[in-house]
Ligand SMILES: Cc1cc2nc3c(=O)[nH]c(=O)nc-3n(C[C@H](O)[C@H](O)[C@H](O)COP(=O)(O)OP(=O)(O)OC[C@H]3O[C@@H](n4cnc5c(N)ncnc54)[C@H](O)[C@@H]3O)c2cc1C
């Protein structure tokens with residue numbers, strides 16, 4: 138059952154002029170959240186915005202004894218809600234409903250976990266990287282951004298023994314270009330007996346390219362899709378994704394319930 142709390146802002150850390158990490162006191166949601174799940178947030182008590190917005194759980198915040206005390210979200214400012222979250226002040230209350238949706242499947246050794254993130258699509262991978270590490274799964278993060286200043290939390294992932302493969306569109310860090318290019322090369326170099334599980338989150342074009350690359354090399358891939366979500370609870374049908382059923386025909390699923398994590402090879406990409 139999702140939990141609804143008026144979560145106190147513990148801290149708000151700007152990372153750039155449009156990215157921030159917002160820490161919220163929501164212990165019961167944090168304790169129940171699995172990597173890939175999301176929360177629906179509303180930063181204002183007014184009618185603007187009217188609806189909550191979906192955000193991946195970025196980090197689970199813990200006290201010295203290891204108990205969950207809250208969660209953080211990594212937010213990119215694009216509109217009214219994300220602007221309010223960027224400007225949120227310590228002590229302010231944010232309506233927070235969650236955890237929602239289906240999480241990633243955590244790989245088992247010797248399968249490796251390869252995470253592919255574009256921009257703010259990094260958000261679900263902090264908790265996933267921690268879960269992979271606690272299971273002893275070797276992991277790699279392919280992380281693409283527009284420029285070097287928008288590659289965040291690199292030391293966080295290094296501390297979890299995650300191998301980093303970085304790309305930027307302007308070539309200011311890592312390889313110049315899109316993140317799927319090094320992914321394709323690394324998959325091509327793998328022996329068929331090496332087992333790897335792919336996880337992707339980012340813009341739809343990147344997800345489609347990742348899905349096609351995974352299918353080309355016949356590798357399992359889960360993607361976290363970002364549809365506009367009006368409710369997060371299955372009631373409004375704003376979030377549907379066309380998926381192939383067991384009988385080969387396509388039907389629409391509500392990505393807030395069946396996803397946001399979905400099997401890449403079952404989605405109709407075009
Ligand atoms: C499951 C899920 C997890 C998400 N996790 C994160 C996260 O961790 N961090 C983060 O910054 N964002 C995340 N998003 C996207 C986030 O929900 C949107 O950026 C947010 O709803 C925008 O709200 P707004 O009021 O600021 O912008 P609005 O004023 O509502 O929208 C501004 C513009 O962005 C478009 N837009 C809104 N939502 C989306 C969307 N989901 N996909 C594409 N275009 C959109 C609108 O059509 C409009 O053109 C996630 C989305 C989903 C579905």
Ligand code: FES
Nearest residue numbers: 369371373374393
């Ligand atoms: S967001 Fe309302 S049905 Fe999915």
